[in-house]
Amino acid sequence: MNGFEKRSQQKMQAIKKASFALLNQPTGVAGLRMDTVAKEAGVSKATIFKYFHSKEGLIQQVFMDYLDAIAVEAMTFLNQEKPFEEKLMALAQVKIVHLEKVDQQFFIDLMNQYSQKTDPELAAKMQNYNQRYCEVMTELLQQGRKEGKIDLKYSDEFIMLYLGGIVQGVSDPTIYPKINIHYTEYWAEMLLKALAPSSKK
Known part of the structure; x- marks a missing residue:
């Protein structure tokens, strides 16, 4: 795995980790906001959609x-x-x-x-x-x-x-x-x- 692939994997993991934590709130799926995921994961919304295509x-x-x-x-x-x-x-x-x-x-x-x-x-x-x-x-x-x-x-x-x-x-x-x-x-x-x-x- 080269440096670019490693950074991509780290970003994806950060996004999923942040999403998992947010989905574990009482509001669950209904309360999940991409702005909040991006902020918690330290990435842009564009990066989220690049890797996962949609919410x-x-x-x-x-x-x-x-x-x-x-x-x-x-x-x-x-x-x-x-x-x-x-x-x-x-x-x-x-x-x-x-x-x-x-x-x-x-x-x-x-x-x-x-x-x-x-x-x-x-x-x-x-x-x-x-x-x-x-x-x-x-x-x-x-x-x-x-x-x-x-x-x-x-x-x-x-x-x-x-x-x-x-x-x-x-x-x-x-x-x-x-x-x-x-x-x-x-x-x-x-x-x-x-x-x-x-x-x-």
């Missing part, structure tokens, strides 16, 4: 970086030699830690972005993110079966539909404002109990 593009990138950070940290746990239950609970803990770092409005705005269908580019990004999530979860479920922790009557397709239903339900505008951070951990605990093989003979 919406900047917001999308901040949210995608947030989701990617969760994914990267989750993969560090999933790649360890740990039992199925520990990995599943670790995933819940990763989400809890990241949710504790953001304002509730940030989460609400993120869910709005996650569930929207009108922006084809953003929808494609979310679809790609969901695809990666499905691949990781399928691999984890296979481990659970090998360890005898998942009732064999539950197929991958059924479990993924079940998890997808939870995600869709959580992203509903009438639901996500009421979400407690630690519900993520409770859902993981309930999932473990629900998937466990029956003790009946």
Whole structure:
């Protein structure tokens, strides 16, 4: 990376860092102003639009970086030699830690972005993110079966539909404002109990 590329990366990071902090205010997306982002990042508005093209593009990138950070940290746990239950609970803990770092409005705005269908580019990004999530979860479920922790009557397709239903339900505008951070951990605990093989003979 040459000096010009390094400076460009530093400017982009400064813009995203400033935007992340501003999006973590109670006003969230609705209160984000490019003038304020430029001032906090120490750049011009023209520089912001040069790198992110639009306010919406900047917001999308901040949210995608947030989701990617969760994914990267989750993969560090999933790649360890740990039992199925520990990995599943670790995933819940990763989400809890990241949710504790953001304002509730940030989460609400993120869910709005996650569930929207009108922006084809953003929808494609979310679809790609969901695809990666499905691949990781399928691999984890296979481990659970090998360890005898998942009732064999539950197929991958059924479990993924079940998890997808939870995600869709959580992203509903009438639901996500009421979400407690630690519900993520409770859902993981309930999932473990629900998937466990029956003790009946």
